[in-house]
Amino acid sequence: MTLPIRILTAVPICDGHDSAINTINLEFIRHGIEVIYLGYHRSVGDIVRAAIQEDVRAIGISSYNGGHIEFFAEVVDLLRKRGASDIKVFGGGGGTITHDDAATMRRKGVDQIFFAGTSLAEMTDYVRKNYGMPRKTQSRTKSWDIELAWKLTEIEDGLAKGKRLTFNAQRSTSKKTIGNRQSAIGNAKVIGFTGPGGAGKTTLIDELVLRFLKQNPRRRIAILSHDPSVVGEGALLGDRATMINSQNDRVFMRSMATRGQAGGLSPATHDCLALLAQSNFDYVIIETVGTGQEALPFQKNGIVDLTVLVMNPDYGSRLQLQKIVMLDLADIVVVNKSDLQRARTAHSEIEQRLEQNRRDQRLIDTVAKRHRDSGVDRLFELICRDERSRRGKARNKS
Numbered sequence: 001m002t003l004p005i006r007i008l009t010a011v012p013i014c015d016g017h018d019s020a021i022n023t024i025n026l027e028f029i030r031h032g033i034e035v036i037y038l039g040y041h042r043s044v045g046d047i048v049r050a051a052i053q054e055d056v057r058a059i060g061i062s063s064y065n066g067g068h069i070e071f072f073a074e075v076v077d078l079l080r081k082r083g084a085s086d087i088k089v090f091g092g093g094g095g096t097i098t099h100d101d102a103a104t105m106r107r108k109g110v111d112q113i114f115f116a117g118t119s120l121a122e123m124t125d126y127v128r129k130n131y132g133m134p135r136k137t138q139s140r141t142k143s144w145d146i147e148l149a150w151k152l153t154e155i156e157d158g159l160a161k162g163k164r165l166t167f168n169a170q171r172s173t174s175k176k177t178i179g180n181r182q183s184a185i186g187n188a189k190v191i192g193f194t195g196p197g198g199a200g201k202t203t204l205i206d207e208l209v210l211r212f213l214k215q216n217p218r219r220r221i222a223i224l225s226h227d228p229s230v231v232g233e234g235a236l237l238g239d240r241a242t243m244i245n246s247q248n249d250r251v252f253m254r255s256m257a258t259r260g261q262a263g264g265l266s267p268a269t270h271d272c273l274a275l276l277a278q279s280n281f282d283y284v285i286i287e288t289v290g291t292g293q294e295a296l297p298f299q300k301n302g303i304v305d306l307t308v309l310v311m312n313p314d315y316g317s318r319l320q321l322q323k324i325v326m327l328d329l330a331d332i333v334v335v336n337k338s339d340l341q342r343a344r345t346a347h348s349e350i351e352q353r354l355e356q357n358r359r360d361q362r363l364i365d366t367v368a369k370r371h372r373d374s375g376v377d378r379l380f381e382l383i384c385r386d387e388r389s390r391r392g393k394a395r396n397k398s
């Protein structure tokens, strides 16, 4: 089967003109391309870090702020410095980039600039023709993040072609039990976030990442984030656009399309997670796609240590709660957007629903979009406390 081309798109720093790139993203996706969208007002460093971690073939930049010659050139230079000059740079910016500017930019290593009036079909054809070939493997030593990014691609693409990497054999033999849970391998604590679309999972994760990074200056986090897609089709992988604190050198984030698998995760999640959990991260955070009532993304194979279900207060009537199976399994349930009018009712209805389970499940109210929210602080404390008790149990056992 043909594997989807992966590209990253972004709008430069001090630029909020995102309507062009939003239209172009949709056209790329319609033609089977997986687009990781980083959003607007993004620095050179953020763009290059994301492109390397996501292992994309090219970066498409849409620029209207007037600083395009320097900005595009800096992206090319930083890619080269980081050993990632195989990632190509292209873009446009209708009313601002002149033909003379474009000639200068090409001399500085930019692949192609598109002008006002170019059709969407022309741009898509260009991407397919120029970035659709498999990458030529470089023989020289790669940095750890490039190496990790390439391995994740190998796992994902291998599975899409029906091949499983030998890496998995190691995984099954080194599986171990921590406390009373079966943990994914490695030393990292794995936290799974799930819940319906629009509940605020990504914003909540981003706020937690801020707290994790602040608590310990050496801590490193990996995020595996999922968005839906159909086999052989494109996908908009847009969680990075919501992330602010996770744009950090101590955070390694990878966006994955579900490539046809139902239930919130991708066919490659398990193996990619196993690799990340072995790769010197303190925490690995998995975010599922927006899930429905029947979804049990983390139950089957015990791949996470702690499960957080993020709910929106507007789930409908109390009866709806009976049908959400994740409410039986989640370790922590979060009512996000608790500043909304219905949040108090939601809290007491969910509390009653959890009481039926007779398990030690925790319920927390948050407003993730609010900086320094006390609910997010409580959730963070709870996750750290669970970690301390997990370590205690492991020590007692050994």
Ligand code: B12
Pocket (backbone or CB within 6 Å): 009, 014, 015, 016, 017, 018, 019, 020, 021, 023, 024, 059, 060, 061, 062, 063, 064, 065, 066, 067, 090, 091, 092, 093, 094, 095, 096, 114, 115, 116, 117, 118, 119, 123
């Ligand atoms: C729409 C628009 C806005 C909207 C933006 C809405 C949004 N969310 O994007 C609004 C009204 C909010 C706005 C605000 C401002 N704008 Co304005 N805006 C424009 C306008 C009219 C069109 C840009 C556009 O989206 N075009 C539609 C796209 C699809 O077509 P295109 O630009 O021709 O692009 C083609 C190719 O370049 C290619 N392409 C573009 N990007 C990419 C990326 C990739 C990867 C690829 C492959 C191809 C590609 O696709 C198209 C193919 O046909 C331009 C004028 C212009 N003609 O460019 C001014 C313009 C960009 N804005 C301008 C300015 C000054 C501003 C403001 C600063 C005004 C102010 N004082 O508040 C603010 C800044 C906002 C901010 N936060 O950054 C100036 C910039 C001048 C400069 N840099 O020297 C321009 C050029 C207008 C002018 N002539 O003065 N703006």
